Amino acid sequence: MWGERDRPSVEHISLADAARIAVVAPATANFIGKLANGIADDMLTTALMAFNKPVVICPSMNVNMYRNPILKANLERLVSCGYHVMIPESGDLACGWTGEGRMPEPEAIFHEVKRLLGPRDLDGLRLLVTAGPTEEPLDPVRFLTNRSSGKMGVAVAKRALARGAEVTLVSGPLKVPEPTGVNHIQVRTAAEMMDRVLERFHESDIVVKAAAVADFRPETFCEEKLKKEDFGTSINLVRNPDILATLGSRKWPDQILIGFAAETSDAIQKARVKLKNKNVDMLVLNDVSQPGAGFDCDTNIVRLLFRSGEDEQLAMMSKEDVADQILSRALALRRMAHH
């Protein structure tokens, strides 16, 4: 740790200074416990204590150790401090047990490293992203919602952050952990989402609307839980404001507005109408009837439609990769709008 007597250097500091990224794979429960609690008593933990660049942690251990609440709390602590914790794979473990705790495949770790070292081409840009469903309450315990998990919008927020943007995420209730490092504003209803988005719209360079906003809400909200006898056989609905269309009508020419469309039939025709009517620069169409696309899965299959009439079909890929594709197109559109 301290170099040779005749070659004085502080090895744990020079190691930390020389690297652009650190990967700990496999990361044991003991190591995770030390890192999360600031213990630096060997070469690895001391070098990491002095390391201010991305660190990838790959927890690998027996399934019961992995499920231990102390380990879980330590991992949460690391995530909240900005460490990148990879989720272990499930399967046969070296100890004979089966379950989660396997180290991710080296290819997956490499992919994560490449992602974290990628270009910071969104430096200086302010991104506004919406994600997740909205909830439209009927009474204190009942509401209308949809199957959006928030994965798509969160992937856009995370990738934009990694590429250097300043990110504000306005989301309905998420089924995935909230990303660290972004300005996260939680909302519940479409009306709240509209208000929060409009507050920040004028200071945003690129807006990506991946949220699945409810088109309707119950006409009345009852403060008390409705009783069986209070219900008729129908619920009256009223239309929610269309956030995307409102932004389209207010946007400056150099603000890039990207909408999504979730369709199950006549997808392209409907998406083209949305692109035009809502004055958006690009529409991301997911045909949500295909397996591996749309709501609540980790992958998506999208077609990008542009104002010029051009479109581009992308293959099935992870939502993070879809996010990268969207952001690269958004950046190109922004550069075009500036010239």
Ligand code: PMT
């Ligand atoms: O969250 P995940 O589980 O990862 O799923 C991702 C997704 C399928 C929800 C996402 O990829 C997606 O397609 N989001 C938009 C879904 C949707 O509401 O589509 P739409 O065709 O109803 O709306 C079109 C666009 O108008 C969307 O950008 C939507 O945000 C916007 N909109 C819709 C209604 C409304 N009142 N206000 C809006 O701004």
